[in-house]
Amino acid sequence: MSGTVAAASRYRNVQFLNSVNEFHKLPPDDGREVAFAGRSNAGKSSALNVLTGQRQLARVSKTPGRTQLLNFFAVEPERYLVDLPGYGYARVPDAIRRHWQALLERYLRERAALRGLLLLMDVRHPLTAMDRQLLETCAHRQLPVHILLTKADKLSRGAAQTTLRQLQATLNADYPQQASAQLFSVPNGQGVAEVHARLDAWLGYSAA
Numbered sequence: 001m002s003g004t005v006a007a008a009s010r011y012r013n014v015q016f017l018n019s020v021n022e023f024h025k026l027p028p029d030d031g032r033e034v035a036f037a038g039r040s041n042a043g044k045s046s047a048l049n050v051l052t053g054q055r056q057l058a059r060v061s062k063t064p065g066r067t068q069l070l071n072f073f074a075v076e077p078e079r080y081l082v083d084l085p086g087y088g089y090a091r092v093p094d095a096i097r098r099h100w101q102a103l104l105e106r107y108l109r110e111r112a113a114l115r116g117l118l119l120l121m122d123v124r125h126p127l128t129a130m131d132r133q134l135l136e137t138c139a140h141r142q143l144p145v146h147i148l149l150t151k152a153d154k155l156s157r158g159a160a161q162t163t164l165r166q167l168q169a170t171l172n173a174d175y176p177q178q179a180s181a182q183l184f185s186v187p188n189g190q191g192v193a194e195v196h197a198r199l200d201a202w203l204g205y206s207a208a
């Protein structure tokens, strides 16, 4: 079985585990996990769907209230995908926003199981101030970040490539060795195999 096929079937078996809104309620910190982050509407739920071949998962993370939690999905015991709260969502009361920003920050800084962050950005609006802040937080512990420029189908092939190259130049200058990027599109299935390979490496299913 080729690596691509093995990865696709591995992620098809992903199951929702639980939602967490307090640091001490996180699963034991002794496995491996990859977190998904991005501003709301960047395409996080859609990406989780297509990467796992399941509609069910996105529905779980869209359940009202759960969008502000850390949602854990198990590839198998102690191998997790973690859907982080989408930022930039205006209609959240300040106290709640402060609570999950603190939780998110602490999770990114302290979670040992966290091996990499997938950061989703709409290809038409890359690198917002919040995206940069997240990159800085990850840089503090040299946590690898892989950026998905989502909705690549919304631009011409040439324009999407230009955006990717510009982003890669910025990353090479500001976060050398730490951050990488690719194009991604749900309707085209563009970039899915590349993300599977990245997840495999971070979760320990293949040589990094």
Ligand SMILES: Nc1nc2c(ncn2[C@@H]2O[C@H](COP(=O)(O)OP(=O)(O)O)[C@@H](O)[C@H]2O)c(=O)[nH]1
Binding pocket: 038, 039, 040, 041, 042, 043, 044, 045, 046, 047, 086, 150, 151, 152, 153, 154, 184, 185, 186, 187
């Ligand atoms: N054209 C296009 N639309 C997308 C793509 N990914 C997500 N969307 C749309 O963008 C909107 C937000 O997506 P969603 O996954 O809910 O974003 P989330 O808030 O980050 O979870 C929805 O209307 C999706 O259908 C994509 O690759 N291409």
Ligand SMILES: [Mg+2]
Binding pocket: 044, 045, 046, 061, 062, 086
């Ligand atoms: Mg979502």
